[in-house]
Every structure is written in structure tokens, then in C-alpha cells.
Amino acid sequence: MSLLEVRGVTRSFYGVHALNGVDLDVEPGRITGLIGPNGAGKTTLFNCISGLVPADGGTIRFGGTDITRLRPDQVTRQGLVKTFQIARGFPRLTVLENLLLYAPDQPGEHVGAALLRSKASLARERQIMEQATGIAAMLNLTRVLNDKASDLSGGQKKLLEIGRALMSDPKLILLDEPAAGVNPTLVREIGEKLREIVARGVTLLLIEHQMDMIARLCDHVIVMAEGRRLLEGTFEEVASNHEVQQAYMGRRA
Ligand SMILES: Nc1ncnc2c1ncn2[C@@H]1O[C@H](COP(=O)(O)OP(=O)(O)OP(=O)(O)O)[C@@H](O)[C@H]1O
Numbered sequence: 001m002s003l004l005e006v007r008g009v010t011r012s013f014y015g016v017h018a019l020n021g022v023d024l025d026v027e028p029g030r031i032t033g034l035i036g037p038n039g040a041g042k043t044t045l046f047n048c049i050s051g052l053v054p055a056d057g058g059t060i061r062f063g064g065t066d067i068t069r070l071r072p073d074q075v076t077r078q079g080l081v082k083t084f085q086i087a088r089g090f091p092r093l094t095v096l097e098n099l100l101l102y103a104p105d106q107p108g109e110h111v112g113a114a115l116l117r118s119k120a121s122l123a124r125e126r127q128i129m130e131q132a133t134g135i136a137a138m139l140n141l142t143r144v145l146n147d148k149a150s151d152l153s154g155g156q157k158k159l160l161e162i163g164r165a166l167m168s169d170p171k172l173i174l175l176d177e178p179a180a181g182v183n184p185t186l187v188r189e190i191g192e193k194l195r196e197i198v199a200r201g202v203t204l205l206l207i208e209h210q211m212d213m214i215a216r217l218c219d220h221v222i223v224m225a226e227g228r229r230l231l232e233g234t235f236e237e238v239a240s241n242h243e244v245q246q247a248y249m250g251r252r253a
């Protein structure tokens with residue numbers, strides 16, 4: 001069974017069809033690439049899947065559960081998170097604080113628990129701290145743990161964005177252009193980190209315009225154009241396809 005099943009998803013903005021009935025499947029345990037020309041609807045699809053922008057029609061199932069009408073926090077709790085095309089987070093907080101903020105079920109969220117500082121809540125706080133420092137170590141962010149997020153390089157900001165996603169212990173991460181605006185050395189490093197994340201059992205759906213990254217990392221590639229899935233296959237298969245080349249040229253085959 002697919003981990004994620006998208007069926008007939010539509011979404012318009014002021015009469016413009018951003019998504020025209022998208023069907024796609026994401027298989028677990030691998031990196032699926034999602035490519036397509038600017039305006040194809042890739043980010044809109046991510047927004048619909050993650051609950052940020054409600055779909056007008058169609059269904060989205062994750063791990064067998066219908067998540068079509070869930071709010072973003074409910075989708076996150078199901079184990080599905082999304083990173084943003086423009087890295088978000090809190091620029092004036094440190095890297096560590098940014099990570100800690102994205103842990104689910106924080107003891108401090110419950111007034112009672114915060115006042116009592118029960119053994120259980122202290123243990124949970126310690127666990128969250130270990131998780132955050134572990135994720136930072138994996139992403140080579142230990143050195144900058146106490147730096148403000150705004151002081152990070154572009155590539156480090158992207159890594160922090162991935163770290164924030166990992167804090168909720170997801171099964172599937174939707175990555176929206178994790179390598180955009182990043183220097184080539186860090187692009188390679190981000191790619192290596194993504195492989196490591198998959199080796200730990202997380203599934204990835206990756207939007208990226210840098211085709212060398214897609215070619216290097218993706219087991220399977222889905223092409224979108226004009227709000228629809230155009231084609232899917234291995235990178236070699238889709239890259240050599242005439243219709244795909246036409247879509248990128250801004251013309252219809
Ligand atoms: N909030 C919105 N309001 C109005 N139009 C929108 C909105 N979000 C997306 N669109 C439109 O939907 C279409 C698809 O945009 P989307 O951002 O999903 O494309 P994309 O494939 O992610 O492109 P890119 O590769 O440039 O990031 C575009 O025509 C865009 O202008």
C-alpha cells in the first residue's frame with residue numbers, strides 16, 4: 001500500500017486552476033521527486049496535503065487515513081510534515097530554541113504540568129532536549145546551536161528547516177526546494193543528510209528545481225505540469241520524455 005495517496009485533488013485561486021485533479025502515490029522508504037515548471041502547482045499540492053490550503057475537491061489518504069479535511073496540526077500529528085520553500089522559523093531565537101519549539105506534546109503546554117514539574121514532565125523535557133541535540137548533531141548544526149537562526153548561512157537555514165520537521169518524529173516529510181539558493185557544497189551535504197534521514201525510516205517527497213540533485217537522490221520521479229501529474233518514472237525516463245521537455249519549454253506537446 002502507498003504511504004500517501006492523492007486522488008483527483010483540485011484547487012483554484014480566484015478562478016485560476018492551480019490543481020486540476022492531481023493523482024499521485026508516494027511509496028514508503030524512499031525519496032520521490034516532484035518536479036515541473038514554475039507554476040505547475042507543486043507548492044499548492046504540498047499546501048493541500050499538509051492542510052495549509054484546503055483542497056476544493058478530491059481525497060488525500062495518508063497511511064490509510066483520510067486526511068483531506070484535517071488542519072495542519074492534525075496532519076502533523078498523523079506523522080506528515082512539510083518544510084517551506086522560504087525557510088521559516090523564528091529568526092531571533094537560537095537554533096536550539098527553534099528546534100525545541102517544534103517538539104510535540106511539550107510538558108510546558110499544560111499549565112498543570114508546568115506548575116507541578118512532575119517527574120514525568122521533567123523526563124519528557126530531557127527527552128526533547130536529547131532529541132533536539134541529536135538532530136542538530138546529525139545536521140552538523142552543533143557548532144551553531146546557540147547562534148540566532150538569523151545568523152545562519154542560507155544552507156544552514158535550510159538544514160534547520162529540515163531539523164524542525166524532524167522534531168515531530170514524522171513518517172513522511174514534504175520538502176519544498178531544500179536546495180534553492182544554496183551553494184553547491186551545501187547542496188551535496190543536504191543531499192547526504194536526506195539519504196541519512198531515509199535510512200532512519202523516514203519517507204521523503206522532494207520538490208526541487210536542481211535536476212542534478214533529483215537525479216542523484218530520487219528513486220522515483222513524478223512530473224507535474226499545469227496542475228496535473230504529467231508522467232512518472234525513473235529520472236532517466238522522465239528526463240528523456242518529449243512531453244516533459246515540452247512542458248519545461250512552456251509549450252504543450
Ligand atoms: N495563495 C495563492 N493565491 C493566488 N494564486 C496562487 C496562490 N498560490 C498559488 N497560486 C497560483 O497557483 C499556481 C501554481 O503555483 P505553485 O506555487 O503551486 O507552483 P509551483 O509548481 O510550486 O511553482 P514554483 O516551481 O515556481 O515554486 C500559480 O499560477 C500560482 O500563481
Ligand SMILES: [Mg+2]
Nearest residue numbers: 042043044085
Ligand atoms: Mg513552489
